[in-house]
Structure formats: C-alpha cells, structure tokens
Amino acid sequence: MGKVAVGAAVVCAATACAVAALVVRQRMRTTSKWARAEAILRELEDKCSTPIGKLRQVADAMTVEMHAGLASEGGSKLKMLISYVDNLPTGNEKGLFYALDLGGTNFRVLRVQLGGKEGRVVKQEAEEVSIPPHLMVGSSHELFDFIAAELAKFVASEGENYHLSFGRQRELGFTFSFPVRQTSIASGTLIKWTKGFSIEDTVGEDVVGELTKAMERQGLDMRVTALVNDTIGTLAGGRYYDSDVVIAVILGTGTNAAYVERAQSIPKWHGLLPKSGEMVINMEWGNFRSSHLPLTEYDQALDVESLNPGEQIFEKLISGMYLGDIVRRVLWKMAEEAAFFGDTVPPKLEVPFILRTPVMSAMHHDTSTDLRVVGTKLKEIFGISNTSLRTRKAVVEVCDIIARRGARLAAAGMVGILKKQGRDAPASAGEKQRTVIAMDGGLYEHYTIFSKCLESTLSEMLGEEVSKTIVVTHANDGSGIGASLLAASHSQYLEVEES
Ligand code: GLC
Numbered sequence: 001m002g003k004v005a006v007g008a009a010v011v012c013a014a015t016a017c018a019v020a021a022l023v024v025r026q027r028m029r030t031t032s033k034w035a036r037a038e039a040i041l042r043e044l045e046d047k048c049s050t051p052i053g054k055l056r057q058v059a060d061a062m063t064v065e066m067h068a069g070l071a072s073e074g075g076s077k078l079k080m081l082i083s084y085v086d087n088l089p090t091g092n093e094k095g096l097f098y099a100l101d102l103g104g105t106n107f108r109v110l111r112v113q114l115g116g117k118e119g120r121v122v123k124q125e126a127e128e129v130s131i132p133p134h135l136m137v138g139s140s141h142e143l144f145d146f147i148a149a150e151l152a153k154f155v156a157s158e159g160e161n162y163h164l165s166f167g168r169q170r171e172l173g174f175t176f177s178f179p180v181r182q183t184s185i186a187s188g189t190l191i192k193w194t195k196g197f198s199i200e201d202t203v204g205e206d207v208v209g210e211l212t213k214a215m216e217r218q219g220l221d222m223r224v225t226a227l228v229n230d231t232i233g234t235l236a237g238g239r240y241y242d243s244d245v246v247i248a249v250i251l252g253t254g255t256n257a258a259y260v261e262r263a264q265s266i267p268k269w270h271g272l273l274p275k276s277g278e279m280v281i282n283m284e285w286g287n288f289r290s291s292h293l294p295l296t297e298y299d300q301a302l303d304v305e306s307l308n309p310g311e312q313i314f315e316k317l318i319s320g321m322y323l324g325d326i327v328r329r330v331l332w333k334m335a336e337e338a339a340f341f342g343d344t345v346p347p348k349l350e351v352p353f354i355l356r357t358p359v360m361s362a363m364h365h366d367t368s369t370d371l372r373v374v375g376t377k378l379k380e381i382f383g384i385s386n387t388s389l390r391t392r393k394a395v396v397e398v399c400d401i402i403a404r405r406g407a408r409l410a411a412a413g414m415v416g417i418l419k420k421q422g423r424d425a426p427a428s429a430g431e432k433q434r435t436v437i438a439m440d441g442g443l444y445e446h447y448t449i450f451s452k453c454l455e456s457t458l459s460e461m462l463g464e465e466v467s468k469t470i471v472v473t474h475a476n477d478g479s480g481i482g483a484s485l486l487a488a489s490h491s492q493y494l495e496v497e498e499s
Pocket of ligand 1: 195
C-alpha cells in the first residue's frame with residue numbers, strides 16, 4: 001500500500017470513528033431523552049392516580065364539607081349557597097320570557113315562549129356572543145353595558161311570532177355563574193369572581209341592580225325576576241322535563257354542582273324555612289379542597305400563577321379553563337428537562353393558557369394511526385414540527401392522565417352529593433328509587449373521553465345495583481331554559497293571574 005493509500009485509509013477510519021461516536025452520542029442522548037421523558041411521565045401518572053380508595057376518601061370529604069358548609073356561615077370551603085329556589089318548575093309556566101347567561105367565555109341570550117302544561121316550550125331562540133377578553137378584566141360598568149347592548153339588539157330583532165301580553169314589562173332570568181350570596185330570588189351580592197374574570201369594582205354590591213342600570217342606559221325596559229347560578233338553572237331546566245332530577249353538575253369553563261336539600265335542621269336557614277320543605281343549594285364545589293386530592297407540582301404552579309391563588313382548587317383540577325394548561329405545563333417540563341422537543345425549548349410552551357382544552361381534547365381523541373391531529377396541533381399551537389409518532393403518543397398520554405384524573409374526581413364529588421342525599425345505597429325493600437343528575441357544560445358535552453370516564457367511574461364507585469337507579473343526562477342548555485322558567489315562576493304578574 002502506498003503512502004497516499006495508507007493516509008486515506010487512516011482518514012477514512014478516523015471519520016468512521018467520529019461518525020460512529022456521534023451516532024452513539026446521539027443515541028445516548030435520544031435514549032436519555034426518552035428515559036428522562038419516561039420518568040417524568042411515570043411520576044405524573046403516579047401523582048395523578050385516583051384508585052378507588054382515594055376516590056372514596058374524596059367523596060367522603062365532600063359529604064363532610066357539605067355538612068360543615070350548611071351548618072354555619074364560613075364553616076367550610078364549600079359555600080353551600082341558598083338559591084331561594086324552593087319551588088322547581090312544574091310545567092304550568094306560561095308566557096314570553098328571556099334568559100341571559102353570563103359566566104364563561106361566551107354569554108348567551110335566549111327568548112322562550114312557554115305554553116303551560118299543554119304547549120310546554122312552544123318556541124325558543126338563542127344567540128351566543130363571545131366576551132371580548134379585555135372586558136373580562138376591565139370594569140363591571142363596561143362589561144354590563146356590553147351585555148345590555150347585546151340584549152337590546154336581541155330584543156329588537158324579535159319576530160312577530162313571539163307574544164308579550166299587552167301592557168307587560170319583559171321579564172328576564174339572569175344566570176350569573178359566579179358565587180353570589182342571594183338576598184332573595186332576584187337579588188344578591190357577588191362573593192368573588194372566578195374563571196379568569198377579574199373585575200375590580202362595584203358589581204359585587206348588587207348584581208341585579210348593576211344589570212338593571214345597564215339595561216336602562218340602553219333604553220331597555222326589562223325586569224330581572226330571577227337571579228340564578230348556572231347549576232340552579234340547569235337543575236330547574238332538568239326538572240321541567242323529568243321530575244326525578246335532584247342534582248345538577250356543570251363541567252365547562254368552571255365546574256360546580258347544585259342539589260335539592262331537605263329543609264329541616266339546617267341552622268343557617270332559621271327564619272327562612274321554605275314552605276315546600278326543600279331548597280336548592282348552590283354548592284360552589286369548585287372551591288372544594290382536601291388533603292386527599294392528588295395535587296402535583298404542575299397544579300401548584302398553575303394555582304400560584306393564577307388570578308385567584310389558593311382558591312377554586314377542585315375547579316383547577318377538573319374544569320375546561322385549566323385542563324389544557326396543566327398539559328402545557330407537563331410538556332414544558334419534558335421540553336426543559338428531557339429536550340423532548342429538540343435541543344431548544346419551544347418558546348410558546350411557556351405561554352400560559354396557549355393550549356386550550358378543546359385542542360387538548362382534539363389531540364386526545366385523535367384516532368388516526370400516525371396521530372396526525374396531534375402533529376398538526378403541536379405545530380399550530382407551539383410551532384413544534386416533525387414530531388415522531390413516539391413523541392405524539394407521549395403527548396396523548398399526558399392528555400389522558402390529566403383528563404382521567406379530572407373526570408374521576410368529578411365523579412367522586414357526585415358520589416359525595418349522593419351520599420349526602422342518602423341516594424348512594426340501595427333503596428329499602430319495596431321502595432323505588434330513581435335519581436337523575438342533569439349535566440351541562442362544554443367539557444361534558446364535547447370531551448367524550450372525559451364524560452365517558454366520569455360515567456364509568458360513577459358506576460365503579462356505586463356498584464351495579466345502585467348504578468341502575470342513577471341516570472346521568474345531558475340537559476342541553478338546561479340553564480338558559482331553567483332561568484327563563486324561574487323568571488316565569490317568579491313573575492311580577494303571577495298574583496294578578498292567580499287571583
Ligand atoms: C365557577 C363559578 C360557579 C359556576 C361554575 C360553572 O365555579 O364560581 O358559580 O357555577 O364556575 O360555571
């Protein structure tokens with residue numbers, strides 16, 4: 001072999017070695033990337049796990065807190081607010097009524113022509129308007145002016161087939177989906193804003209007064225005859241169609257539940273006992289917390305950086321406003337600590353709330369073999385392209401862990417209510433028991449894996465026999481109809497009609 005040939009051979013060998021070393025290093029990096037990512041995932045799975053024993057503890061804690069919240073003002077994280085709804089719709093409601101639903105990213109206006117027992121809901125029309133984000137953190141004056149203006153437009157667009165009795169004022173059921181301390185069926189003060197609303201002024205004093213003034217500024221002659229939470233509206237709407245509805249649960253931007261409580265021996269109600277012997281309670285369960293809740297570092301960080309740190313802990317584990325952001329936080333950690341999306345951390349992973357729950361849901365429901373939707377969404381939302389199938393699978397797994405934890409905890413909360421009502425056990429011999437739970441909210445409606453998991457967890461917790469007595473139904477926009485029904489049953493003209 002000549003000198004040149006030897007030199008070339010040496011160079012080739014050296015290059016081959018270098019390439020091999022690079023490949024090995026790359027492989028080691030890849031292996032350690034996967035090992036680290038896997039470790040993060042397994043830790044997440046472990047910290048989020050909700051075995052049945054834990055769920056039972058959560059359900060028991062919910063029941064205990066319900067008792068405490070009913071027993072005394074401030075006795076629990078659960079506010080257990082009295083709704084002043086002691087008579088649920090009967091079907092006799094008649095006339096033209098309106099509802100206004102405020103409490104998520106959108107608000108809705110609705111008109112309903114009610115035809116009594118025979119006609120039921122003769123016709124209805126609704127419109128949905130999204131709330132400009134700056135109004136969610138501005139002044140209540142601006143927010144209410146915007147809403148009243150939309151309501152005025154809605155009324156102005158009314159066709160002739162809707163009939164307001166001659167000489168009557170229009171009446172409205174106002175679904176205001178925030179914690180409100182009611183002073184009557186049609187008045188109350190806001191306790192605090194939740195779900196990303198952060199408004200620093202006077203609406204708290206008198207919710208209905210504030211809306212009424214805004215309507216007056218728009219020249220709209222309308223009277224609020226019922227102020228209700230969305231859970232109360234849903235319960236009322238559900239009851240209109242099925243007399244066994246005794247619980248309503250909202251799973252949407254936020255989460256909450258209401259239920260029918262027996263009136264006896266509740267100290268908070270002294271002097272306020274309803275004639276019917278029953279009262280609907282707005283639990284505000286979003287604010288529930290317990291040492292049994294499986295909280296992770298991601299939940300803690302989300303809470304600390306939120307607009308309402310330390311509050312709405314249950315809601316932050318379960319509801320649509322937060323699920324996507326928990327997933328984002330996990331992916332961010334995987335990017336930082338395991339270089340999961342390449343050598344640099346994609347900057348968009350650091351943007352709070354950039355991953356919305358509907359997008360998380362779309363990724364979670366991706367059934368294509370190459371997880372195409374996951375790939376597209378990672379690119380669209382975070383600018384992460386060329387992801388491998390393995391990476392996409394890991395992303396779906398994160399969604400799965402976070403969604404299932406939320407759904408199972410919500411189911412545990414529902415079992416807590418059933419326990420409080422004594423409906424979590426088989427009925428005594430000869431007694432027929434049927435319990436209907438009216439559900440509503442975008443998360444429940446659109447995130448199928450979530451709602452299926454919730455329902456199967458309920459059955460798992462309650463056992464076969466009791467499960468047969470429990471019906472979970474979707475009360476589609478029950479809250480809007482419910483609010484208009486309550487506006488009707490508290491109409492200022494009722495006595496005139498009855499006499
Ligand atoms: C938040 C509100 C509560 C509402 C729920 C669902 O938890 O505080 O009033 O019912 O969201 O919209």
